[in-house]
Amino acid sequence: MMHTKEYYRKSLFQEKGNLRADQIERIEFLEKSLQKSFLKIALNYGYLSRRAWKKALIEEGVELYQFNFESLEAISNQEVVKTQLHWFLDCLVFPLKQTDDYLEVVLSDPSDSININNVEELLGQKVDKFHVAEDLDVLKALHITYGLDYLDKAIFRIYDSDRESCAIETFTKKQLIFIGAILILGASLFYFFPVGVAITFNLILNALLFLSISFKFLLTLYGSRMETSRKVSKAELDKVNDDELPIYTILLPVFKESEVIHKLVWNLRNLDYPLEKLDVKLLIEADDAMTYNAVKDMNFPCIFEPLIIPPAQPKTKPKACNYGLYFSKGKYLTIYDAEDIPDNNQLKLVTSLFKKIPDDYVVIQCALNYFNKKENLLTRLFTLEYSYWFDYMLPGLDNLDVPIPLGGTSNHFKFDKLMELGGWDGFNVTEDADLGLRAYAKSYKVTVLDSTTLEEANNDFFNWIRQRSRWIKGYMQTYLVHMRNPIKLLQKVGVKGFFGFQFFIGGTFFTFLVYPILLLFLIFMLILNTGLLDFLFFWTDYSVSQNILESIQLFFPDWLVIIAIFNFSVGNLMMIYVNMMAVFRRRSYTLILYALINPLYWLMHSISAYKGLIQLITKPFYWEKTNHGLTKSSKPSSI
Template sequence: MSNREFYRKSLFQEHANLSGKSIEQIERLEKQLGKSFLCIALNYGFLSRRAWKESLQQEGVELYTFDFPSLSPIPKAELVQKNLPLFLNSLIFPLYQDEDRLEIILSDPSDAININQIEQLLQQKVTRYEVAEDLDVLKALHTTYGLDYLDQAVFRIYDQDRESCAIETFTKSQLTAIGVLMGLGILCFFFFPVGTSVTINLILNFLLFCAIGFKFLLTLYGSRMETSQKISKAELAKVKDEELPFYTILLPVFRESEVIHKLVWNLRSIDYPLEKLDVKLLIESDDSMTYEAVKNMNFPCIFEPVVVPPAMPKTKPKACNYGLYFSKGKYLTIYDAEDIPDSKQLKLVYSLFQKLSDEYVVVQCALNYFNKKENLLTRLFTLEYSYWFDYMLPGLDSLDVPIPLGGTSNHFRFDRLMELGGWDGFNVTEDADLGLRAYAKSYKVTVLDSTTLEEANNDFFNWIRQRSRWIKGYMQTFLVHMRHPVKLYKKVGLKGFMAFQFFIGGTFFTFLVYPVLLLFLLFILFLHSGLLDYLVFWNDLPVSKSLLDSVSVFFPNWLVVISIFNFVIGNLMMIYVNMMAVFRRRSYTLILYALVNPFYWLMHSISAYKGLIQLVTKPFYWEKTNHGLTKSTKSSVA
């Protein structure tokens, strides 16, 4: 231990091949950030984990292997829990303690300074130490001493405001209301079958038209902001690095070994001072695929791994909530593993926050795709995201109504995010829910014309899994916020209440109702066509006429006309919206693919019914979307 400088030189310069200049930079950051030398070297792009492991082996160090299930806290566990960031930054795990012994596992045997700090904290000299890989030490610390943080990550929303938590899918009052409506419907159909059938059909057609019409109007409102620029180039140029605050980036990953290397390179392109970035890679403790990929990385990375202890539900919001307790940024954002954010995005958001009043707590940036031309599905997906983020969300912004956040590239004032309780770990569209909770507390959300590129789903079944989770989450969010409709109305006002009904409720309602009404309409039109007569004859009476006479009682001609009008106009509006979506990004080659939108909606309907079934059978199940399937490497926004 007394030969610290010699040992460090041997490990880091001779074996790990760190230059003298790099060591000077690391030592400067070590003092500035209060992290250990090795922590800085591994998490700030100086040294790869594989190179560090090899340097230890070359030095003859035998690496310790943890038996994670058998780990238990030491007698002074409260001190460790209270100072967990210190142990994480030091990469030191207290393995055993009694009156005579203190055994620790560490990652840097040359780190005498942090070993002394731990000894002073625990008021005991280290009698024995072993050396282990940094990720193993981090996992041991989080899974052994991070359980209090984990409990808050899962239940904080529930403890603060039970009514805002999706842990209960249907309340008793909601189940009663659903039962009463179904009972009344059955009774009315029994006593007044024709009138009931016509009335239900009219109501469904009317609500479907309203939901589509609302999105159409939002797009028109959003188009007024098509060329708006909230932060000019001149304003951005005035931003000085020394004035920038710490910025936390959360990177939740699960079985993302395919894209973890791309993530490292994408992070390097961010234009923000390295020493002011606080990047957390959130890894589930049982995700051996990603865990091993990070351990064996053969090039330096710019993130600090955070191993989330095991707990249900296994959702992205739970992982992000856990990461909050180890974050130190004034602002915070989330990126997915495959994201390619605009290199200037953090500075743009910072500049915008300086212009906004304190009531603005979230800035949502646009999302789009870098593999938009890969196949038909990626083209349709790109059209959808383009009108959603480039037109609809700006439309909501201009109307000053609740904005459901996207799953990534949403930037928060960290203190306000903590005040809101973070995300609901039981809601599988935690982003949309958080946007509504923020608005209900008189906070505001706005959008910014900065784009993060993602990987568009290029596989049908993978797309269904992803979209079914999204739609299920919208159902969850609707049920949560409609537990007390009058209270919601008082919180968000008439404009916000109606926007919530048509945007959140209308989204899943449209996809559930669309195929049902379409099938009825096609069936009636088929009967009117007389085509059935060419297939079946029964006692010389055309079957189509017989059926048509029976069906016409329930579906009179005037109702058929209304249904045809509704479907034609509704589909034309959405085709028009999709066509508009190409203009801001000048993706003119996609414009004709908007004609396929009616079939794309049927895919949504399949997802919606899958999501509805899961809402009842497994509401918190996070349907995994596989990434890294694309063969495209294009990263332009054009």
């Protein structure tokens, strides 16, 4: 027997759920203004925990329905549910079975008689039987049964609309022919002119490495001119009227990250933005039982709405975020990772800046840094890298008006323009760098904002390698995609944008790939010129050994040794200086001496680059999972 709404509201929510009368009144107000069910407001806007709700139902004697997700089928009126999917999600109702004279549904709130009546009106018949299930189970059932059209768009929208911009194809036929031709030509020339080709190859690698490092060095110096600038003043921020703020969507992609979900809830609570204007989506993969169960069992109220993504490949962050786009309601949208701690006023800063800048600016990138920077040597080096990247290099790119590769989080979009761009490429594992270039190619602009989001720096070597290899692989993907037609790219982004792309995207992974090769060449040249190779040929006749050494020395003349020494000395000094500069904006002066270790840190990048290169060939869409929640730091380090 179904009790009255008033009975359930009092028994379940007030007496067993411990909601106060004023809270119930507030929820009812939001229920009308946001057009969502009472329970959904209570669970997703910080009033009631899911564990408390489940306990209230059990104490009321309600038997919770358990779905068999493997055998769910759409009802005969499935088109009605598909077209009204957002409504069913907001009302937490799943039509389980329907025939000509029978309708059975599963719902999460037995007090929701209004929406039961609406279901009957939509499906054209009375509800004969209803079951009560946890809200996440109802959401999952709806998404995996009726969300497949959205899933298809999330995966293939870029491919369907602009195949040339999609990373689903790693190497095109033309690129393979070009690479093959270069290798064959190089091998042929080396066969006939071994010394000349070897020296030329060495010189080209040295020159490109030096140019790439010099570009980043100059970019950092240029970005340092904006070190003390503030794009939104405190006075402007104080004038922000909460009533005039737009709805703001926050996407929170998670995968097997139950250990940081609790931290995420508290971090979101610190945001200075009207709660009813936040549209927070927690993106959970349907087969991620770890995170799914952790959310179901949360024992304190949350301020996010879970979205359950139907299972499909590729299992990547951009695919999950694309799926979330189709259920987003904000004028602006941003992405935070599960462990992120954004400045509490970041959303207001972004809305203020969007009002100030021209309409062709569609993305604002905030700075990223780390709250556990002093945990160990690796976190210190990682912090130095992020500091010069986000505090100096990206502002330098911004001032030069060249494509800015977005970071993986804290990039804030105009929602309508993001949809116009097609969202992210679900097959690219550094989807934001790719999106930054696609935006620039369509004459849209990206700028940076002096607001920081603190993240967890990787404190484990092997975990760092996994993360960095994915990032570098994604840069390789992005480079291959946009260099399928170099002339077309040049026409789209102009000369400045084209060369900025070459040095910043191409130069980044090229530097890491070439660095150990040239280092080995340099070490070998130094050994050759110190006579140490004589020891290796002690077993041969003196005249034979001299002939071998003289033959080897032809490949490494003295002038080439001088160039290599200069290149490595000056190149490493420039990057050490850049790392030292990075401490000043955040006054992290205790890190300055760790910049001297940067050459060894680059070797770690090289290991990651070669791992990424291998994966680019063998499994290009594989998302190398980074484990979070490893830090022992519970509080942010002082900035």
